[in-house]
Amino acid sequence: MSADTAQIEGLDLVELLRARGQRVTSQRLVILRELRRRRLHATAEEILEAVRHDLPGTSIPTVYATLELFVELGLARKIDAGIGAALYDGRTDPHQHMVCRECGRIFDLDGEYGLGSLVEAAERSGFVADGAELVIRGRCADCARARVS
Amino acid sequence: MSADTAQIEGLDLVELLRARGQRVTSQRLVILRELRRRRLHATAEEILEAVRHDLPGTSIPTVYATLELFVELGLARKIDAGIGAALYDGRTDPHQHMVCRECGRIFDLDGEYGLGSLVEAAERSGFVADGAELVIRGRCADCARARVS
DNA sequence: ATTGGTGCAAATCCTTTGCAATAGC
DNA sequence: GCTATTGCAAAGGATTTGCACCAAT
Numbered sequence: 001m002s003a004d005t006a007q008i009e010g011l012d013l014v015e016l017l018r019a020r021g022q023r024v025t026s027q028r029l030v031i032l033r034e035l036r037r038r039r040l041h042a043t044a045e046e047i048l049e050a051v052r053h054d055l056p057g058t059s060i061p062t063v064y065a066t067l068e069l070f071v072e073l074g075l076a077r078k079i080d081a082g083i084g085a086a087l088y089d090g091r092t093d094p095h096q097h098m099v100c101r102e103c104g105r106i107f108d109l110d111g112e113y114g115l116g117s118l119v120e121a122a123e124r125s126g127f128v129a130d131g132a133e134l135v136i137r138g139r140c141a142d143c144a145r146a147r148v149s
Numbered sequence: 150m151s152a153d154t155a156q157i158e159g160l161d162l163v164e165l166l167r168a169r170g171q172r173v174t175s176q177r178l179v180i181l182r183e184l185r186r187r188r189l190h191a192t193a194e195e196i197l198e199a200v201r202h203d204l205p206g207t208s209i210p211t212v213y214a215t216l217e218l219f220v221e222l223g224l225a226r227k228i229d230a231g232i233g234a235a236l237y238d239g240r241t242d243p244h245q246h247m248v249c250r251e252c253g254r255i256f257d258l259d260g261e262y263g264l265g266s267l268v269e270a271a272e273r274s275g276f277v278a279d280g281a282e283l284v285i286r287g288r289c290a291d292c293a294r295a296r297v298s
Numbered sequence: 299a300t301t302g303g304t305g306c307a308a309a310t311c312c313t314t315t316g317c318a319a320t321a322g323c
Numbered sequence: 324g325c326t327a328t329t330g331c332a333a334a335g336g337a338t339t340t341g342c343a344c345c346a347a348t
Contacts, residue, residue: 061314080284133283144276193337
């Protein structure tokens with residue numbers, strides 16, 4: 001992997017890895033770039049597919065390991081949307097998710113709103129929270145419209 | 150299955166099934182009773198284990214089908230806690246869940262708190278919500294204590 | 299008598315593991 | 324050179340499917 005690729009594409013990642021004494025590999029750089037390029041959340045399989053062009057021969061265990069590493073590093077979120085596979089999300093700012101029961105698409109819901117008070121209630125019970133993930137289910141605007149007409 | 154079992158154990162279930170033209174089977178009655186007896190949420194496998202005494206020969210596909218039916222009927226909630234298996238919860242009143250990253254136990258968090266405003270925000274975007282499930286992750290009181298000392 | 303439910307076995311899907319080869323440090 | 328990472332193949336675990344039999348209506 002060339003030095004300039006690292007400098008252009010994955011500055012924070014390189015720093016984080018160095019700080020932990022972990023290695024900077026092309027798989028890690030390319031997978032992070034792909035994750036960030038997407039607007040929508042992706043499954044490990046989708047990332048593998050997308051990355052195949054730049055990194056032929058990449059394997060699915062590597063994709064899983066890399067995505068889990070990113071979650072640990074705070075570079076990604078793992079979303080359990082209740083569709084078969086886990087989704088990985090390059091957005092790390094506070095936002096939640098809406099899953100359409102009909103078309104299966106997943107939408108972002110920006111902002112924190114009242115989530116804080118639930119987490120506070122959790123902490124009042126002695127639980128030390130370090131993450132909260134809300135999944136709202138229902139029908140997306142498109143599917144709701146189609147159903148009425 | 151005897152008539153009185155149905156009357157004692159599963160009144161609402163019987164009515165719901167009749168209304169939909171579905172059959173009242175001993176599996177459905179026993180699995181619902183078991184789900185309601187538990188305080189903690191159970192996996193399909195745990196329900197199967199617990200039900201084996203009253204219903205020898207019950208199969209895991211039946212347990213899954215029955216639990217999914219209950220979710221559809223509003224008699225149970227399915228919780229995707231991010232531990233391998235799905236959990237089924239006989240409590241249907243509003244409450245959320247806390248998952249301990251260390252011991253893996255799952256705790257109830259009662260009340261609605263601010264969840265409503267997030268769901269309202271979802272609806273403002275055109276999404277028609279019919280369910281919301283929050284999973285808070287972190288360390289439970291016991292594990293947090295053990296770690297400090 | 300009909301046909302919806304069930305049990306069984308096997309398939310499928312997602313994710314993880316073991317191990318030899320490779321590449322980053 | 325040392326050892327973390329990788330790729331491969333295979334295992335593992337959860338859930339679903341296909342189909343013949345049974346039991347509720």
